Amino acid sequence: MTLAADQWPAYAEPAAGPAGPSDPRQRSGTLVVWRLELAKLRGQWRVRAIALMCLVGPFVIVAGLNVQSATPGDTAFGQWVHTSGFAIPMVILGFGGQWLLPVGTAVVAGDIFSSEDHFGTWKTILTRSRSRGELFAGKFLAALTFATATMVLLIITDLLAGLLAGTQPVVGLGGQLVTASHATELVVVSWLSVIPPVLGFTALAIFTSVASRNSAVGIGVPVVLTLAFQVVTLIALPAWGQQVLLSTPFTAWHGFWEQPAYVGPFLYGLLTSAVWFTLCSAAAWLVFRRRTIGGAS
Amino acid sequence: MTEATGHVVEARGVSKWFGETTALDAVDFTVTPGVVHGLLGPNGAGKTTLLSALFGLVLPDEGTLRLFGRTRAEAGPGWLDGVAGFVETPRFYPYLSGRRNLAVLAGLDGGDAAALIDQALERTGLAGARGRKVKGYSLGMRQRLGLAAAMLRRPRLLILDEPTNGMDPAGIRDLRTALRQLARDGVTVVLSSHNMTQVEEICDAVTVLHRGKIAFAGRLDAMRADAPDPVWRLRTGDDGAALEQARRSAGVKAERHDDGGLVVFAAQDPMDEYVLTLARDGVAIRGLELDVTPLESLFFQLTGEAGQPGETRQTPAGLFIPPARPDNVPVTEEVP
Amino acid sequence: MSRRLAAGAATAVITLLTLTASGCGSTGLTAPRLQTSLSSTFANLYVLQQTEQGNPKPSAASLKSQASCQKGGTPDIPQDGSGAWLCQITYLVAGPGYPVIAKYNVDVQTDGCYAADGDGPASVNGSPTIIGPHYAQLINPLSLIDGCFDTT
Numbered sequence: 001m002t003l004a005a006d007q008w009p010a011y012a013e014p015a016a017g018p019a020g021p022s023d024p025r026q027r028s029g030t031l032v033v034w035r036l037e038l039a040k041l042r043g044q045w046r047v048r049a050i051a052l053m054c055l056v057g058p059f060v061i062v063a064g065l066n067v068q069s070a071t072p073g074d075t076a077f078g079q080w081v082h083t084s085g086f087a088i089p090m091v092i093l094g095f096g097g098q099w100l101l102p103v104g105t106a107v108v109a110g111d112i113f114s115s116e117d118h119f120g121t122w123k124t125i126l127t128r129s130r131s132r133g134e135l136f137a138g139k140f141l142a143a144l145t146f147a148t149a150t151m152v153l154l155i156i157t158d159l160l161a162g163l164l165a166g167t168q169p170v171v172g173l174g175g176q177l178v179t180a181s182h183a184t185e186l187v188v189v190s191w192l193s194v195i196p197p198v199l200g201f202t203a204l205a206i207f208t209s210v211a212s213r214n215s216a217v218g219i220g221v222p223v224v225l226t227l228a229f230q231v232v233t234l235i236a237l238p239a240w241g242q243q244v245l246l247s248t249p250f251t252a253w254h255g256f257w258e259q260p261a262y263v264g265p266f267l268y269g270l271l272t273s274a275v276w277f278t279l280c281s282a283a284a285w286l287v288f289r290r291r292t293i294g295g296a297s
Numbered sequence: 298m299t300e301a302t303g304h305v306v307e308a309r310g311v312s313k314w315f316g317e318t319t320a321l322d323a324v325d326f327t328v329t330p331g332v333v334h335g336l337l338g339p340n341g342a343g344k345t346t347l348l349s350a351l352f353g354l355v356l357p358d359e360g361t362l363r364l365f366g367r368t369r370a371e372a373g374p375g376w377l378d379g380v381a382g383f384v385e386t387p388r389f390y391p392y393l394s395g396r397r398n399l400a401v402l403a404g405l406d407g408g409d410a411a412a413l414i415d416q417a418l419e420r421t422g423l424a425g426a427r428g429r430k431v432k433g434y435s436l437g438m439r440q441r442l443g444l445a446a447a448m449l450r451r452p453r454l455l456i457l458d459e460p461t462n463g464m465d466p467a468g469i470r471d472l473r474t475a476l477r478q479l480a481r482d483g484v485t486v487v488l489s490s491h492n493m494t495q496v497e498e499i500c501d502a503v504t505v506l507h508r509g510k511i512a513f514a515g516r517l518d519a520m521r522a523d524a525p526d527p528v529w530r531l532r533t534g535d536d537g538a539a540l541e542q543a544r545r546s547a548g549v550k551a552e553r554h555d556d557g558g559l560v561v562f563a564a565q566d567p568m569d570e571y572v573l574t575l576a577r578d579g580v581a582i583r584g585l586e587l588d589v590t591p592l593e594s595l596f597f598q599l600t601g602e603a604g605q606p607g608e609t610r611q612t613p614a615g616l617f618i619p620p621a622r623p624d625n626v627p628v629t630e631e632v633p
Numbered sequence: 634m635s636r637r638l639a640a641g642a643a644t645a646v647i648t649l650l651t652l653t654a655s656g657c658g659s660t661g662l663t664a665p666r667l668q669t670s671l672s673s674t675f676a677n678l679y680v681l682q683q684t685e686q687g688n689p690k691p692s693a694a695s696l697k698s699q700a701s702c703q704k705g706g707t708p709d710i711p712q713d714g715s716g717a718w719l720c721q722i723t724y725l726v727a728g729p730g731y732p733v734i735a736k737y738n739v740d741v742q743t744d745g746c747y748a749a750d751g752d753g754p755a756s757v758n759g760s761p762t763i764i765g766p767h768y769a770q771l772i773n774p775l776s777l778i779d780g781c782f783d784t785t
Contacts, residue, residue: 029374036404076746076779079772120388124446127352127383128405131374171774173746173781174670175677233743239661239784242743251744254781258670259677264785265745292315293354294345294385 029130033138034145041108041146050104054154058161062088065165076173076254085165086183089158090190090257097194098250102201102226104150109143109205110218113288117213122293136288140206140281147202148195155191162187174259190253193266196273197249201226203280204246210284243268246276304363305330305454305485306351311360313346320346322509323360328454328487328502333480335500335517336489339600343509344489348384348458351487352377364454382456382487386463387443391432395423395442398431402446410449417445422468436463444472455479457488461495473499493596505599512599517592524591525598526550529568532558534581542578546571560588660714661784662741664702667718670782671739671749672700675722678774685765685774691727698724702739715743733757737778749778 041047065081065088072078075094080087116122125135167180178186201222209218229247242248249269255262306328313321320343328334338344349355350362353369353376361368369376389398396414403410418427421441426434434442440463447455455476461469476486476499490496496503503520505513513520531551533539536559543551543559548567554560563571572582589597676693684690699722704712706719718739723732735757737749751758751773758775765771 032405032407036401040401074748076781079777079779083772119390121390123349123352123354123384124388124402125405126354127377127381128402128450129375129378129407130405131376132353134374171678171681173674173779175674175681175774175778175780177681235743237743238659242660242784248744251746254744254746255783258781258783259673262783264783268785290356292349292356294349 029134030137030141033130033135034141037112037139037142038145041112041142044108046107047146050107050150051153054150055157058089058092058154058158059164061092062161062165076257077170080171081165083166084168084170084183085162086167086170086178086180086187088162088165089187092158093190093194093253094251098230098247099226101151101194101198101250102246103223105143105147105198105202106205106219106222108146109202110209110220110222111215112139112143113206113209113284114213114215114218118215120294126293132289136285140203140284143202143206144199147198151191151195151198155188158191159184159187172259173254173257176259178257186256190256193253193256193269194250196270196277197246200246200249200273200276200280203277203284207280207284207287210288243272246272249273303330304328305365306334306487307363307366308347308350309361311347311350311357311362313343313350313355313357313359319509321350321357324506324509324511326504326511326514328485330485331480331483332501333476333486333488333499335496335503336487336506337491337493337496337503337596338489338506338512339491341508342491342506342600344491344506345384345458346509347506348382348456348487348489351456352380352382352384354384379450379453380456381447381450381452381454382458383443383447384456384458386436387439387446389431389439389442389446392430394428394430395434395438395445396427398442399446399449403449406450413449413451414445417448420448421445437465437468440464441468453484455484455486455488457486459489459491461490461492469495493593494590497590497592505596507600513595520595521591524595526562526564526594527568527587527591528589528594529561529563530554530558530584530586530588531561531582532584533575534583538578538580539575542575542580543571546574558584564591660743662714662743662745664704664712664718666745666782666784667702667720667739667741667747668700670780671702671720671737671747671778672698672722674778674780675700675735675775676724678778679724681774682763685771686763687766695730696724696726698722715741717741718747720749735775744781745784746779746781749780751776751778 062085069082071081072091072095075091077087077090077094081091116125126132130138163184169177169179170183172178172186204225205218205222208221209215212218212221226247229245232245233242233247248265249272252263252265252269255265304327306326308324308326311321311324311326312319324343324347326336326347336344336347346355350357351364364372364376364380367376372378389395390401393401396418399414399417400411403414415424415427418424421444423438423441423445426438431439431442440460444457444460447457460472464472476488480486480501488496488499497517500517502516503513504511526548531539536553539559540551540553543549543561546567548563549571550562551559561568561571572585575582673693676696676698679696679698680691680693700720701723702718702720704710704714704716704718706717718741720737720739722735722737724735725731726733733754735754736752737758738752739747739749741747753759758773760773761776762770763773
C-alpha cells in the first residue's frame, strides 16, 4: 500500500477565478445536508424499526381486539372499539399518543446531532463546503421530516386499520352519532392535530442532543420529560399551567369530537408547541453556533 | 490570490483561551502561495488549535483570520472553498465503508467531487480497502482516507495536522513527494508536525509555535542561517587522535560520548575538512552520522524542550526520530 | 457541561411547575361547564339508547335535560378542578312528560375530559348492556359516558 504520489497533481488544477469555489453551489446547502441526513437515517435500524411499527402496529392492534371481547377502559372511545372501526385510531391516539409519539421522534432527533460527537465526525463534515448554519438547518430539517413522515404514515395505517375493522357510525364525545365520512375526517384531523407538539418534542430532543453532545442524554431527557409531564398533569394545575406543558396539545383533538365542536385547546396547543419549538431550536442553535469542535486545547 | 497582501493564510493577533488555559496568544501567522509551510511545535504548543481556527472549528477570542484574503464573516458559507485537510486524526463514520464515507463527503461538497472518489482512493493506496468498513482501518489508513477526502475538494490550500502520524516510512516518503508536487502546481500546503526533521525535508517555510506563541517564523533557508552547528556522531579507529585533531581544526568541537565514539559539533564545511584530515593522518573512520540537524538544534533551543545536543536520545519521546533513515538525509560522508 | 445543563433544565422545569401548581388561577374545570356538557351529551345518548331499543325516537331538545354537579358530592369544597364529582341529570320523558333523575359518578380529568359512570336508576344507566331488536346485546350508551368540555 503506497501513496501513488506522482499521480496526485491531476487534482491540483488551480480553480479559475480568484477565491471562487471549486464547484458552483447549484443547490442550497441546507437541502444538500438534508438529503444526506435522510440517506443516513434510512440506514439506521431504529428508523427502520419505527417505520415497521407504524406500518403494521395498527393492524396488529385491530387483530388483537378481534380475538378478545374485553374493551380498553379508561379512555375515550374505548367502549366502542367493537362497535365501530373509527374508535380504534382514536383509542390508539388517546392511549399512546402522549408518550409514544414523543419517544418515537426523540429516538431520532435526540441522536442526529450527538452521533457526530460520538464518532468525532463534526470536524470531518464541518471542513467541507457547508457552513455550520447549513449543517444545523439540514440536520434539523431531516429530524422534522422523519417526525412528519412517520406521523403521516401512522395516520394512513391507523385509518386503514380502522376502516378494515368496520365503518359503522361512531358515537362522538358529545353523544352524537358521527357518520363514516365525517368520522374519517375527524380521525385524520385529530391525528394531524398532534403533529405540532410532536415537532415541539423534536426540537426539544435536538436541543438536548446538541447541548449534551450525548445521545443517551439527547434521547433520555425528552423521554423522561414526557413522563414528568404525565405525572404533573395529575396535579390540579390552573388552566394556564396546564397549557404550558408540551403534553397538553396531545389531548386537544377531543374538542373536535364534541357537539358543538370546539378548537380552543387546539389553538392554545398550537401556541404552546410553537413556543417550545422556537425556544428549543433557538437554544440549540445558540449552543451550536459558536461551539468548539474537536479536542483542540 | 489575496489582492491586499498576497497571503493565502493571514492570522493577526489571534488568541484563544480554554478556561484558564491560553491556547493561542496573539499569534501572527502568514502563509504565502505555493509553499509548503510547516507549523512546528512540541505537543500542546497550540498547533491543532491554530489549524482548527483556520477551518472555523474553533472560533478565536481575539484577532482576525483571513483565508485567501477574506474573513469568515466576509466569505459567508464559501469560507472554506478551495480549502481542504484535517485536524487531529481524520475521523469517519465507522459503520460505513471508506468509499461510502467519501461519497457522503462528496455529497456535502457537491459539484464533481463524487467523480473523483475512485481516483482518490487509488492514489492514496486505499483502492483495495474501499469496501471495508472504516472501523477496521488502521491509523495510517485513516490518515490516507483523510488525504483522499481532502483531495476530493481540489484544494488550493491543503491543511494537514500531523499527517505522518501512523504512517510507515514508505508512506511518509510518498507523502513528501506528493506534497512537493502539489506545491509545484501552485497548491499551498500547511502542515503541522512536532518533528523538525520531517518539516525540514518537506517544507519551504516554517512557523515554530511554543506555548501558544510564535517562536520563529520565516523561510527555512533563513532559519538555517540562524541555526547552530549540526551535531555528528563519529566513530574512529583512534578516538584519542581524533580528539587531538579536533582541537587543531578550526570550527570543530569534539568530545567523548558516554556510549563510546565522539560527539562532534561542526558546520558542513569544517566537518568535511576535519574528516579528510583524519583520513590523511591515518585515523580510520568507522562510522559517521548526523545526530542532530542544525534546525533540530535550533528548534530545541526555541522551544526549550530538549536536552543538550549530543544527548538527543534522552529527549522527550516523539521529539526525535531515531537515526535509522538512510534515505532521509545525507548521513554518511564520502570518505576517500 | 451536560450534567450542569440537565440540572439547570430540571430546576427550571420544577420551579415553573411549583409556581404554576401553587399559583393563582382557575383550572377551567368548573361546575357550569361540566353541567352543560354532561346534560347535552346525556340527551344525545338517551336518544341513541331509545332508538337502539326500538322505541320511538325522541328529540334531544324535548328532554330539556339539566345537570347539576357537585365536586366530591358536597358544596363544602371548592367547586373547581379534576377529581370525583357527583352529578344529577333531570330530564323529561314522553309527551308532556314527567321528570326523571339520573345519577352519575363523574371522574373529571385535568384536560377537561370526563368519564361518567351511571349510578341509577338501574333501568336507565345501571346495566352496561341493553337488548336491541332481535335480542341483540348492545352497549348501553348511558352506562358509561365519555365526554369533554372546553377549559380554555
